[in-house]
Amino acid sequence: MTIEPVDSFATRAIHAGQDPEQVTGAVVVPIYQTSTFAQDVAGETRAGYDYSRAGNPTRTALETALASLEGGKFGYAFASGMAAADTALRAMMKPGDHLIMANDAYGGTFRLIDKILKPWGISYDAVPLADLDAVQAALRPETKLIWVETPTNPMLGIADIAALAEMAHASGAKLVVDNTFATPYLQTPLGLGADVVLHSTTKYLGGHSDVIGGALITNDPELGDAFGFYLKSMGGVAGPFDSWLTLRGIKTLAVRMDRHCDNAEEIVEMLLQHPKVGTVYYPGLEQHPGHQVAAGQMLRFGGMVSFTVVGGLEEAVKVVSRTRLFTLAESLGGVESLIEHPGLMTHASVVGSDLEVPSDLIRLSVGIEAIEDLLADLKDALD
CATH class of the missing domain: 3.40.640.10 (Type I PLP-dependent aspartate aminotransferase-like (Major domain))
Structure with missing residues (x-):
């Protein structure tokens, strides 16, 4: 058949x-x-x-x-x-x-x-x-x-x-x-x-x-x-x-991506309101410079979220080490949520080049766990 x-x-x-x-x-x-x-x-x-x-x-x-x-x-x-x-x-x-x-x-x-x-x-x-x-x-x-x-x-x-x-x-x-x-x-x-x-x-x-x-x-x-x-x-x-x-x-890609997107959208809303968060990078935000283009060529905006923290490199390193459900690890796209510091991890190879990323940047790969648990974990790490 x-x-x-x-x-x-x-x-x-x-x-x-x-x-x-x-x-x-x-x-x-x-x-x-x-x-x-x-x-x-x-x-x-x-x-x-x-x-x-x-x-x-x-x-x-x-x-x-x-x-x-x-x-x-x-x-x-x-x-x-x-x-x-x-x-x-x-x-x-x-x-x-x-x-x-x-x-x-x-x-x-x-x-x-x-x-x-x-x-x-x-x-x-x-x-x-x-x-x-x-x-x-x-x-x-x-x-x-x-x-x-x-x-x-x-x-x-x-x-x-x-x-x-x-x-x-x-x-x-x-x-x-x-x-x-x-x-x-x-x-x-x-x-x-x-x-x-x-x-x-x-x-x-x-x-x-x-x-x-x-x-x-x-x-x-x-x-x-x-x-x-x-x-x-x-x-x-x-x-x-x-x-x-x-x-x-x-x-299971289709059902997983919908959950990744659902969770990411809620995390973005929380980050936008948190006093220790600087800039939030997510193409689903209307203020994102590529939002209109993304809306025209994407079904939804994905499960990846990046943000900066108040306090610079030192505070960013502390935040990524405090989470319990967000595992501090490289890679992305798995069912489990991951957190990383790009400048010290996945993007260390571009330090000193024109592609160097901000030292206070944190990247999230938002998984498919219960959103209330993920939100609580991130709030605890930021607080």
């Missing part, structure tokens, strides 16, 4: 690429924990699989689901989000090329571009992507990519995907959108003109803080072929068990 394509996101999250297994009828995709596959005749595979680096049925199921959720034709699952980013950059650029990225990009992306790809011969400019004039001014004849996060990590800046896609294409460049924070439930960049969508599937797609993974999705056949070739040749593939865990997480 093959599940027919349907429009409902929640249904596709449960069924796309995940038909019952043909031999036994297993409802859940099996974990094909094997490195190699038997061939009856040399060079002739039974189902297109010969070696798990080149392809594995569990990974194929995940890649099919990812493509469906993002509205893409080609999906590829990687061992980590950074492996996916590295593959995209190497497959789409060559020494001498130039890219534009956000001036508040994720620290790991900045490190990859600045410390690894720059010595390889790639140049870049980091600009405020919400300022289309600044982006236009940064474009060069050798610009091949505009690399976008929206919302950004950790400042929750918003970029206009459709406008940037039009600008990129007019100059002969392509647009890559890191959709990790929004997820395909809240935002589908390919439908807005992006050429490639990237995910750290470690985060909301996996959803349970128990797997590391990444993904690339595109509708471009040439890019699809290139990503597949680089994935096979460089070997940064998602293993079968990690693929299975990510598939399991995807099944």
